[in-house]
Amino acid sequence: MTQLALGTPGLRKRQSLRRRQGKSAVMVGLLIAAVVVAIGVLAWVLIYVAIQGASALNLNFITQNPPGNPAAAGGGFYNGIIGSLIIVGIASAIAVPLGIGAAIYLVEYGRGRLSATIRFFNDVLIGIPTIVTGAFIYAIWVTRFGFSGFAGSLALSIVMLPLVTRTTEEMLRLVPNELREGSLALGATRSQTVMRVCLPTALPGIITGVMLAVARAMGETAPLLLTALGNDLFTQYNPSQRMSTLSLQIFDNAVTGFQEGQARAWAGALTLIAIVLIFTFGARFFGRRVRTANA
Amino acid sequence: MPPPAGVSGSIPATRALPLPLKRGRPRVADRLFGSGVTVAGTLVLLVIGAMIIFLVLEGFPAMQHYGFFSFVTASRWAPSEAFPNVSHPNPYGILQFIYGTMLTSIIGMLIAVPLAVGAALVITDVAPQRVKGPLSALVDLLAAVPSVVYGFWGIFALIPAIKPVVDFLTTTLGTVPVIGVAFQGPFFGVSYFTAGLVLAIMVLPIIAAVCREVFRSTPRNEKEAALALGATRWEMLRIAVLPRARSGIVGAALLGLGRALGETIAVTMVIGNAVLHINPSIFSQGATMSSVIANEFTEATEPFHLSALFVVGFWLLIVALIVNILARLIVRRGVAL
Numbered sequence: 153m154t155q156l157a158l159g160t161p162g163l164r165k166r167q168s169l170r171r172r173q174g175k176s177a178v179m180v181g182l183l184i185a186a187v188v189v190a191i192g193v194l195a196w197v198l199i200y201v202a203i204q205g206a207s208a209l210n211l212n213f214i215t216q217n218p219p220g221n222p223a224a225a226g227g228g229f230y231n232g233i234i235g236s237l238i239i240v241g242i243a244s245a246i247a248v249p250l251g252i253g254a255a256i257y258l259v260e261y262g263r264g265r266l267s268a269t270i271r272f273f274n275d276v277l278i279g280i281p282t283i284v285t286g287a288f289i290y291a292i293w294v295t296r297f298g299f300s301g302f303a304g305s306l307a308l309s310i311v312m313l314p315l316v317t318r319t320t321e322e323m324l325r326l327v328p329n330e331l332r333e334g335s336l337a338l339g340a341t342r343s344q345t346v347m348r349v350c351l352p353t354a355l356p357g358i359i360t361g362v363m364l365a366v367a368r369a370m371g372e373t374a375p376l377l378l379t380a381l382g383n384d385l386f387t388q389y390n391p392s393q394r395m396s397t398l399s400l401q402i403f404d405n406a407v408t409g410f411q412e413g414q415a416r417a418w419a420g421a422l423t424l425i426a427i428v429l430i431f432t433f434g435a436r437f438f439g440r441r442v443r444t445a446n447a
Numbered sequence: 448m449p450p451p452a453g454v455s456g457s458i459p460a461t462r463a464l465p466l467p468l469k470r471g472r473p474r475v476a477d478r479l480f481g482s483g484v485t486v487a488g489t490l491v492l493l494v495i496g497a498m499i500i501f502l503v504l505e506g507f508p509a510m511q512h513y514g515f516f517s518f519v520t521a522s523r524w525a526p527s528e529a530f531p532n533v534s535h536p537n538p539y540g541i542l543q544f545i546y547g548t549m550l551t552s553i554i555g556m557l558i559a560v561p562l563a564v565g566a567a568l569v570i571t572d573v574a575p576q577r578v579k580g581p582l583s584a585l586v587d588l589l590a591a592v593p594s595v596v597y598g599f600w601g602i603f604a605l606i607p608a609i610k611p612v613v614d615f616l617t618t619t620l621g622t623v624p625v626i627g628v629a630f631q632g633p634f635f636g637v638s639y640f641t642a643g644l645v646l647a648i649m650v651l652p653i654i655a656a657v658c659r660e661v662f663r664s665t666p667r668n669e670k671e672a673a674l675a676l677g678a679t680r681w682e683m684l685r686i687a688v689l690p691r692a693r694s695g696i697v698g699a700a701l702l703g704l705g706r707a708l709g710e711t712i713a714v715t716m717v718i719g720n721a722v723l724h725i726n727p728s729i730f731s732q733g734a735t736m737s738s739v740i741a742n743e744f745t746e747a748t749e750p751f752h753l754s755a756l757f758v759v760g761f762w763l764l765i766v767a768l769i770v771n772i773l774a775r776l777i778v779r780r781g782v783a784l
Contacts, residue, residue: 176679183573186565190655191585193648197592200604253487261481262488272775274491279702279771280764281709283737284498287744287760291501310494317491343480371593374711374737378744399595403712406599414603421596432591436584 205422208415222413231387232401243308251316259324277314286375301395304380312365319361323354360435367431373399502761509754513537524722526749539755543725547735552707554643559651567658590652598716606636631728637719640729650703661695698778705770711737736763
């Protein structure tokens with residue numbers, strides 16, 4: 153702690169107290185300005201989307217499919233909403249058990265180099281561009297079985313998997329060792345201890361992690377372009393066929409250049425933000441300790 | 448990493464033990480469970496390995512036809528000039544995409560890093576206790592807005608807002624000799640710069656979240672010591688908080704960079720998708736590695752077109768892997784996260 157007093161250049165220079173306090177006030181002011189800018193941009197985005205979206209949003213929007221012609225007014229993204237739910241639902245069914253399993257391995261079973269490597273590359277996988285994930289699923293799945301909602305689910309499950317693994321891991325680490333010891337001392341096996349002591353204890357945090365991963369997957373567009381492809385003509389409930397999603401429809405209609413299409417896209421953007429925010433706030437409700445920004 | 452034992456955080460530890468536990472389950476179930484979760488764990492490594500392998504396999508025809516390095520030495524992407532029996536020159540140059548990815552990411556980082564560091568400092572050390580929680584939740588919320596929404600907002604709200612400023616810059620800075628070439632007009636709205644701005648907004652919450660953890664790890668007594676020695680608020684931040692956070696900030700910035708490099712849909716919507724050459728002006732239209740894949744993938748009909756897009760994907764994956772691995776190594780060493 154001696155470095156505090158001696159080692160810091162610039163402090164040795166004698167400056168009047170008033171000047172130092174003035175400088176401090178200016179710097180703190182700049183820092184506060186940074187927060188104001190960040191939150192200002194957030195407000196700008198949310199309010200802009202809300203205003204644009206509200207004027208186009210009505211009951212038809214969530215009960216009807218888009219008109220075949222992007223220049224035609226009316227219609228909605230019913231098939232995209234259904235597609236998003238089905239695709240993200242299947243992706244969660246794949247990613248959640250695997251992610252929780254991987255976290256159990258990391259916390260309760262893994263020792264040594266392998267588990268350290270897995271933990272490290274799990275973090276790395278979070279940062280892999282999702283468009284690359286989409287291209288990967290195209291290469292292993294779409295080239296054989298064609299574009300399909302399920303291919304989209306596979307891509308999204310790769311997006312979700314490392315997120316679920318990491319939050320579950322963090323939550324399992326918070327489970328006190330005394331609980332494990334107590335359970336084992338009572339004669340429970342390791343798997344019983346994990347399933348009936350550790351997981352239930354960590355459950356709120358795990359739900360938080362899953363909901364954040366779902367929110368993230370709901371908003372993904374890029375990997376779906378290469379896998380689910382989109383289908384604006386009718387409602388597709390069969391995930392072995394190409395499907396539309398809310399995000400894909402927003403993208404398509406936003407770039408059409410027709411005001412009618414853009415109006416639908418704004419309504420879609422508002423719907424998507426609403427869904428994502430519901431999941432994000434829901435996640436916060438379950439566990440406050442988890443970071444919402446998946447870094 | 449949170450402390451391993453004895454700390455239960457906000458989780459109610461008491462309702463954990465559902466007694467009585469069944470006795471004497473056969474060992475087999477236990478073993479199966481153990482190997483099951485091990486497989487789930489190894490899956491991550493398999494996925495990353497398989498990604499590299501399959502991108503190389505799909506890109507192989509184009510790499511074989513044109514040569515491995517010919518992609519990164521050319522900067523003209525013109526699929527219509529590709530013919531099955533002509534292998535030189537390579538019509539699928541990707542240098543301009545690498546340039547676009549780098550330029551947009553750098554613009555994004557130059558804006559996002561100072562803002563994120565500032566925001567994180569406010570949240571950890573400046574704001575009154577009661578405001579800290581809501582502030583950090585709001586900044587986190589920036590990360591929740593989907594990419595496609597940022598792109599859409601970028602086209603219709605951001606571009607009209609920055610147009611007058613950029614028009615002013617192109618007529619002033621753009622006419623300065625030497626450096627003017629980087630700021631030349633005309634500005635059509637979609638550009639590297641616009642994409643960089645959108646990226647800045649998108650990576651800000653990620654960098655801020657990591658920085659927050661880093662700043663929070665400063666020992667309280669050092670801050671108090673600084674204040675007790677008469678340091679002002681800013682001096683306290685500069686001598687007690689920032690020095691030990693340096694590597695953490697670098698790691699956070701690299702994490703943000705990794706995200707910026709791969710961001711696709713928002714960038715595709717606001718960059719203009721000009722693929723023919725490197726445009727030196729930041730206000731001109733361009734393309735990035737990810738935007739060209741998103742834009743052309745499902746319409747790739749020319750010879751080797753799809754395969755060449757996989758080559759782009761391969762290089763993008765390699766760059767993203769390197770940046771993310773570096774970032775994680777630095778973040779891990781600098782602060783336990």
